Amino acid sequence: MATADTSSAHGGDHAREVSFYAAKTGLKSWLVTLDHKRLGMMYLVGTMVFFLVGGIAALTLRTELLTPEQDLVSATTYNKLFTIHGAVMVFLVIIPSVPGALGNFLLPLMLGAKDVAFPRLNLLSFWIYSLGAVFFLITLVNGSLDTGWTFYTPYSTSSGTAVVTATFGAFILGFSSILTGLNFIVTVHKMRAPGLTWNRLPLFVWAIYSTAVIQILATPVLAITLMLLMIERTLNIGIFDPAMGGDPVLYQHFFWFYSHPAVYIMILPGFGIISELIAVHSRKHIFGYKAIALSSIAIAIISFLVWGHHMFVSGQSELAGVVFSFLTFAVAVPTAIKVFSWVATLYKGSIEFNTPMLYALAFLFTFTIGGLTGIFLGALSVDVHLHDTYFVVAHFHYVMMGGTIIAFIGGIHHWWGKMTGRMFNEAHGRWGCLLVFIGFNMTFFNQFIVGQQGMPRRYATYVPQFQQQHVLSTIGSYILGLGLLWTAFYLLRSLKTGAQASDNPYAGASLEWQTQSPPIEHNFHGQPRVDTDPYNFPQIDRSGGMDHH
Amino acid sequence: MLSMFLAPETKEAAKAAVGNVAAAAPPAPPAPKLPPLETLHSWAMPTQASTFAESTDNLYLFIVFLDAFFFVLILAAMGYFMWKYKRRSPDQKTSSITHNGKIEFLWSAIPAVLLVVIFAWAEIDFIKQTTPPADAIDIRVTGRQWFWQVDYPDYPGVSLTSSTEEPLITMIVPKGRPVRLIMTSEDVLHSFYVPAFRVKKDVVPGRYTTLWFEATRVGEFNIFCTEYCGDRHSSMAGVIKVLEPASFEAALREAAKLEQKPTESVADFGGRIYTRRGCNACHTLNGDPATGPTWKGLYGKSETLADGTTLTVDDNYIKESILQPQAKIVAGFTGANMPSYQGQLDDKQITAIIDFIKQQK
Numbered sequence: 001m002a003t004a005d006t007s008s009a010h011g012g013d014h015a016r017e018v019s020f021y022a023a024k025t026g027l028k029s030w031l032v033t034l035d036h037k038r039l040g041m042m043y044l045v046g047t048m049v050f051f052l053v054g055g056i057a058a059l060t061l062r063t064e065l066l067t068p069e070q071d072l073v074s075a076t077t078y079n080k081l082f083t084i085h086g087a088v089m090v091f092l093v094i095i096p097s098v099p100g101a102l103g104n105f106l107l108p109l110m111l112g113a114k115d116v117a118f119p120r121l122n123l124l125s126f127w128i129y130s131l132g133a134v135f136f137l138i139t140l141v142n143g144s145l146d147t148g149w150t151f152y153t154p155y156s157t158s159s160g161t162a163v164v165t166a167t168f169g170a171f172i173l174g175f176s177s178i179l180t181g182l183n184f185i186v187t188v189h190k191m192r193a194p195g196l197t198w199n200r201l202p203l204f205v206w207a208i209y210s211t212a213v214i215q216i217l218a219t220p221v222l223a224i225t226l227m228l229l230m231i232e233r234t235l236n237i238g239i240f241d242p243a244m245g246g247d248p249v250l251y252q253h254f255f256w257f258y259s260h261p262a263v264y265i266m267i268l269p270g271f272g273i274i275s276e277l278i279a280v281h282s283r284k285h286i287f288g289y290k291a292i293a294l295s296s297i298a299i300a301i302i303s304f305l306v307w308g309h310h311m312f313v314s315g316q317s318e319l320a321g322v323v324f325s326f327l328t329f330a331v332a333v334p335t336a337i338k339v340f341s342w343v344a345t346l347y348k349g350s351i352e353f354n355t356p357m358l359y360a361l362a363f364l365f366t367f368t369i370g371g372l373t374g375i376f377l378g379a380l381s382v383d384v385h386l387h388d389t390y391f392v393v394a395h396f397h398y399v400m401m402g403g404t405i406i407a408f409i410g411g412i413h414h415w416w417g418k419m420t421g422r423m424f425n426e427a428h429g430r431w432g433c434l435l436v437f438i439g440f441n442m443t444f445f446n447q448f449i450v451g452q453q454g455m456p457r458r459y460a461t462y463v464p465q466f467q468q469q470h471v472l473s474t475i476g477s478y479i480l481g482l483g484l485l486w487t488a489f490y491l492l493r494s495l496k497t498g499a500q501a502s503d504n505p506y507a508g509a510s511l512e513w514q515t516q517s518p519p520i521e522h523n524f525h526g527q528p529r530v531d532t533d534p535y536n537f538p539q540i541d542r543s544g545g546m547d548h549h
Numbered sequence: 550m551l552s553m554f555l556a557p558e559t560k561e562a563a564k565a566a567v568g569n570v571a572a573a574a575p576p577a578p579p580a581p582k583l584p585p586l587e588t589l590h591s592w593a594m595p596t597q598a599s600t601f602a603e604s605t606d607n608l609y610l611f612i613v614f615l616d617a618f619f620f621v622l623i624l625a626a627m628g629y630f631m632w633k634y635k636r637r638s639p640d641q642k643t644s645s646i647t648h649n650g651k652i653e654f655l656w657s658a659i660p661a662v663l664l665v666v667i668f669a670w671a672e673i674d675f676i677k678q679t680t681p682p683a684d685a686i687d688i689r690v691t692g693r694q695w696f697w698q699v700d701y702p703d704y705p706g707v708s709l710t711s712s713t714e715e716p717l718i719t720m721i722v723p724k725g726r727p728v729r730l731i732m733t734s735e736d737v738l739h740s741f742y743v744p745a746f747r748v749k750k751d752v753v754p755g756r757y758t759t760l761w762f763e764a765t766r767v768g769e770f771n772i773f774c775t776e777y778c779g780d781r782h783s784s785m786a787g788v789i790k791v792l793e794p795a796s797f798e799a800a801l802r803e804a805a806k807l808e809q810k811p812t813e814s815v816a817d818f819g820g821r822i823y824t825r826r827g828c829n830a831c832h833t834l835n836g837d838p839a840t841g842p843t844w845k846g847l848y849g850k851s852e853t854l855a856d857g858t859t860l861t862v863d864d865n866y867i868k869e870s871i872l873q874p875q876a877k878i879v880a881g882f883t884g885a886n887m888p889s890y891q892g893q894l895d896d897k898q899i900t901a902i903i904d905f906i907k908q909q910k
Contacts (some may be wrong), residue, residue, distance in 0.1 A: 073781045147779050154754060155737040155779060158886065217665050242755025244744055248738060249753060282634070283645045313740065314751045315758040318679045322672050329664040333657055340656045346630035348644035351633070361627070370622055372616040379612065379667050380675035383746040388775040450611070454586055454595050456775040459783035464769070465585050471622060538645040544614025 016516060019421060023521040034119035037519060038361075039107030039126050041419065046133065048488070050092040053140075055481060057085035060478040062443075062503060068464045073085055078460035079146040080161070086149030091170050092133055094400055095262065097408050098269030099180055099215075103208045106186060109512035109519060110202050112193025112528035117186040121179055127174040135169030138162070148458065150259070153240035153251040157232055164233055169224040174223045177265070181215030184208055195530035202534045203292055206274025210296040211382075213270075214261045214303060222258035227252070227324040232264065245436070249315055256307035264303040266400060268296055270367075270407030271338055273359050277414055278507045281357035282349030283537040288341040295334030302331040313481050321380055328378035335371055336425050339364065349444065355429030356506075359410025362437045366402025373448065388458075391451025397444045409436070409487065417501030421518040424498055428490040435483025442476025464498060507541075510534040551563065564785035573589045583786055584769045586744060598766040598791065599746035604674050606747075612667060619660075678748065680895030681761035685729035688720065692732065692739035692752040693888065694840065695781040696827040697772065704798075707805040708893070711772065712824045718804050719772055719787025723797040724765055729761040735888055743789055751776055764791040781830065807898065819905025822898050834909055840885045844909045853880045867903050 017454050020037050030038055061081040066070040073081065104122065108115050116122050139145050139162045149161060156486070188209045192201070196238040200210075229240045238244025240251040271292075279286040286292065308316060308324030342364060351357065373395045377383050386392065417423050446469045451457075455466050462470070504513040511534075515524050586595045594606050634641075688884060691698040697711040699720045709718040722728045732741055732752045739752040750760040774785035792800050807825055809818040823829055831840035842852075850862050855878045860866060869876055871894060874887035894902070 047676065075783070079777075079780065079782075146779070152738060152777070155777070161781075242753075247755070249756075283636075283641075283643050285645060287646070288648045288653050290648070291653055312675075313749050315753050315756065318676065321675065323673075325672065327667055331667050332664055333661050337653070337657055338871045339623065343627050343630070343784070344649075344652075346634060348626065348646065349630070349634045350636045350641035350643050351631060351634050353631075361631070363626065364627055368620060372620060374668060375616065375664070376609065376612050379608060379671035380745075380881065381601070381671045381678060382600075382609050382612065383671075384678060384749050385605055385609075385744070388742075388747055449593060452594055454742070454743065454771070454773065454775045456783075458777040461783045463583055463586065535647075538643040541640070541643065 011377035017520040017525075018234065019516060019518040020521040021421075021518060032123065032192070034115065034123055035521065036104045036108050036115050036119065036122060039122055040101050040103070042126060043100030043104060044419075047093050047097045050088050050133065050136075054093055055207055055484065057081045058089070059481050061085065062474040064460065066469045066474050067464075067466050068462050068470075070461050075460045075523055076146060079148075079458070080144040082458060083145045083148050084140065087145065087166065087170070087243055088136065089151055089174050089400075090262075090266075092136060094172075094266045094404050095177060096180075098273065098404065098411065098549070099184070099208055099211055099265075100126075101212075102204075102273070102411050102415065103184065103269065104179075104407070106415065106512055107187060107205060107208055108191065109418075109515065109523055110205050110510050110512045111187065111191050112196060112218065112524065112530065113187065113191035114522050114524075116183050116193055121183050123134075123416070125176045125179040125183065128172055128179065131178060132169045132171075132173035132360050135165055135172060139166040139169060150255060151226070151229060152255075153229065153232075153246070153248045154242065156229060157241040166228050167229055170232070171223050171226045171504045174219045174226075177215045178205050181212035181219075183351050184194075184212040185216070188212075193528045199290075200530055200533040201293075201298075202272075203275035203286060203289070204272035204510075207268045207270075207275070210300040211265050211268045213297075214265050214300050218258045218261040218265070221254065222262075225258065227255040228254070235443050249311070252311050252314055253307070254414075256310045257304075260307040260310065261300075261303045263399070263506075264299055266404050268299065270363070270404040271296065273407040273411035273414070274342060274363050276508075276510070277360040277410055278345050279355050279535045279537065280414070281354065281360070282346050282351045283349075283507075283541055284345050284349040285535040285537060287344040287347070288337070289535065291337050291531070292341050295337045298334040299331060302327060302334075306331055308493075309378055309383075312380055313387050315393040325378055325380045329375075332371070332375065332378070334439075339368055339371065353430075354426060354480075354506075355424070355433055356410050358430060358433045359406055361431060363403065363406045364408065365437075366398055366406060366440065369445075370398030370402050373398065385454075387449060388456055389451035390447040390455045390457055392446035392456050394444045394451060397447075402440060402444070406436070406440075412491070414506070415512070416494070416510060417419040417505045418517045420495055420498075421501050422494045422498030423501050423505065424491055424494040432483055432487040432490065435479055435486060437483075439476050439480030439483050443480055444476070446472055447545065448492070456514050460488060507537075508534075509536060509540055584844070586771060586789060591743065595744040596766065596768075596770070597745070597747075598768065598770055599743075599762045601674070601762065602745070602747045602765075607715055608667070608670050608676050611670070615663060615667075616798065622626075634663055635858040654811060678761075681729040681759065682727045685727040685761055686722070688722070688728060688730050690720075690730050690732040690741060690752065692736075692741070692774070692778075692785075692815050693777055693817075693827065693830070695774075695785040695789050695830045697774075697785070699826065701801065701805075704801060704805075707801060709805055710825055710827050711785065712827070713781050713784035714824060716786070716788050717825065718769075718790050720789045721804055722789065722791055723794040724764050724767055724791050726794060727761055727763045729759055732758050732760065735753065736886060737778050738776045739774050739778050739785065742773045742775040743769040744771055744773070747776060747835055766833045767791050809856070809901065816904040816908045817899050819898075819901035819903070819908075822894070822902055823905055826890070826894065828902070831887065838881070841882055841887060842879050844906050846910060848903075848907045848909070854878060855880050855883050864903050867906060868899055871899055871902065 020035055064078055143162045146165045147159050231237050234241045240246040240248050248465040275286055275292055306324055306328045308320050309328045311323050354519045376386060413429060450466050450469045455462055501517040503517050511528050514528060566606055581605045594870050597603055607726055687702055689700040695713050697719050699709045701707040709719055711717055734754040736753045740749060742749040748760055748762050750758050768791055770789050772787040774782055774788050813817045833843045834845055836843050836845040847862050851859055852862055853859050
């Protein structure tokens with residue numbers, strides 16, 4: 001069991017200190033704050049605002065797809081909608097979501113530290129993120145973008161839309177990602193509380209750490225690639241456009257060399273959240289701690305060697321295709337290990353079906369489908385048929401939305417009391433989770449069927465026989481949208497009307513639960529010490545729980 | 550520094566915005582009505598119409614069953630634990646188990662072995678799909694925004710195209726003979742996809758990609774473009790027709806024939822060329838500017854060129870624009886790269902197009 005206090009432990013409860021929200025006030029206390037908790041909250045607001053923007057684009061394009069003909073919006077507008085949806089969701093929502101919001105807020109708390117290693121760098125990361133976001137907003141009002149979030153050349157070289165503004169935005173966002181990753185790596189190495197050995201790190205920390213490694217190694221490649229694209233467009237130097245002597249397939253290699261590892265930048269933090277949620281809410285020691293921690297590292301390494309599976313039909317060499325296919329199957333094994341370990345954690349537990357746990361269980365359902373359907377796409381001959389069809393759309397939504405976003409929402413609920421000091425209404429939370437779960441599966445499951453029947457993605461119009469499934473998808477997306485709006489509503493409402501959160505509402509054992517809710521400005525009274533790992537729930541519960549120290 | 554990036558964009562964006570407003574107003578052209586993707590299996594894959602289809606589908610099914618098995622296994626375990634170990638009292642007893650080396654080894658090793666089997670099966674099929682036999686019939690495919698052009702080197706002068714507005718026979722192949730497509734693009738990336746054949750390959754500007762298949766079923770099947778290529782990406786669809794070898798050549802010559810029919814006026818013939826040779830991909834008849842100027846009211850109109858001079862559109866200017874499209878570009882269309890039709894349209898066909906344009910008042 002971890003103890004958070006040395007100085008006044010024998011003097012009974014110390015007086016409650018003001019929370020970090022109350023410690024300083026005014027606009028300036030937010031805009032130039034060095035406090036990781038405030039930065040985390042600002043990332044949370046930022047990613048949620050863009051989640052709304054991306055979501056509106058998604059619902060508009062789903063509405064267009066109600067009929068096979070083009071009726072609601074023009075083809076050009078449709079193309080802009082799916083591009084904005086993809087680019088905003090990837091670059092402004094999913095990549096910064098868990099590390100930016102929960103990572104910033106929780107990592108120093110879980111380590112028993114006062115802050116991250118470089119608080120000023122952390123502030124810089126946030127403002128770089130905001131600057132990148134501004135470029136995306138300029139893109140939206142300035143001719144928008146119609147290249148797809150992948151910016152494939154030579155279409156992106158010739159498109160009349162704001163390609164340079166958007167790519168410059170993504171270029172800037174990359175630096176935010178790199179600096180955050182760097183900061184987290186140093187923090188994990190240097191700022192752990194006494195006794196908090198690597199084997200005692202919460203798995204969320206392991207996940208954020210593995211993510212940070214990918215962020216600093218892969219993101220520079222994206223930055224260089226986008227810079228080359230900007231050079232090609234503004235200075236007419238042929239790099240990727242064959243009309244100027246360039247090679248479009250080279251662009252795809254560069255792009256996916258970043259963007260495949262980026263898939264793991266997006267999902268690994270989600271894995272970390274799920275490990276925490278399942279262990280805490282089933283009162284069990286996480287099953288196979290070492291396997292889960294090391295599989296994150298294995299995924300981080302192998303993820304650099306599988307980019308070519310996005311290019312099986314691109315014209316890359318067949319031998320390359322074979323090698324990439326094999327390595328792709330290799331990355332499936334550590335992922336499978338995680339899923340099995342989470343399920344095994346439930347065994348002989350004491351499972352409480354509260355909102356965070358329901359999201360974790362929903363994750364096990366949707367992410368497992370996402371993972372298993374990846375096997376079809378890694379298999380060369382089957383991928384030839386399914387590549388760039390709705391099957392791929394369904395697969396990556398099951399991983400990105402059914403994986404990362406579901407985990408993120410679960411995590412927000414789990415740590416909501418810690419972050420805001422208020423509890424949301426449990427019944428409201430369960431209804432929200434049900435709507436999201438039903439809406440999500442209804443939107444995306446039948447897209448596997450549409451895809452295997454041969455419907456290509458990014459189509460504004462389609463063969464009428466697919467209409468029935470598209471209608472079902474669209475209705476599902478409305479339910480999903482409703483569930484998410486409902487969730488935003490009751491969470492925001494809880495800030496005013498929610499019950500006061502106790503310091504440790506779910507009897508968690510990692511260090512973030514050993515301070516006030518919301519935490520005090522310097523996180524802890526005195527230096528926390530750790531003498532056991534954070535998942536010893538059976539022992540903790542038998543010895544009388546966490547709250548009685 | 551910002552202005553360096555923004556300035557050219559703003560101009561382009563303004564232009565694009567003007568184009569969009571104009572393009573959004575009238576109803577969009579209907580998508581081509583394509584033959585339905587006939588489905589034979591209850592699990593609803595498209596018709597199996599090539600020699601690759603069966604093995605691809607068998608592997609697909611194998612993965613479906615394997616996935617279903619593991620999914621049910623995982624969910625059953627999860628569901629059972631959820632029911633059995635639901636918290637019934639606050640001090641419910643829990644197990645202090647933390648790991649189990651044996652079971653962890655098993656659930657790593659078993660999936661690994663199964664994945665290697667899937668990899669090998671897919672790899673063997675993939676190598677077959679990428680190794681065309683020596684006696685394959687060569688067909689050249691050219692992707693353009695937004696139509697396919699299909700040429701038969703063995704049959705000089707035979708050329709077929711797709712149309713964004715109607716399902717045209719875009720390619721004819723004999724049943725039971727291997728066919729190799731040598732493909733390239735004249736503008737951006739496209740991807741040639743025939744769901745019924747389970748084949749797909751990107752069509753890349755500046756290089757040739759190849760794809761081969763052997764059709765096993767007589768009929769008409771969809772061709773889709775599966776690499777996003779701009780505004781009318783979803784209308785870049787065609788039809789591939791499979792015939793018995795005996796009737797192949799005659800049908801090919803008949804389909805490729807682009808001659809004035811005895812019952813047809815010159816202008817009507819020009820109208821057929823307008824859709825058959827892809828003019829409609831960039832030139833509208835309803836007054837909207839698209840990639841190129843609209844043909845409505847074009848003839849006799851005074852146009853301002855990109856270099857500032859003006860001219861009146863007449864027979865000679867139209868002919869010159871068909872044969873040397875880059876010679877005199879109308880202001881506002883400098884970015885459009887119309888390909889030359891030199892050697893692809895004869896004088897009679899060009900005359901017919903001019904007559905057709907005259908009709909578009």
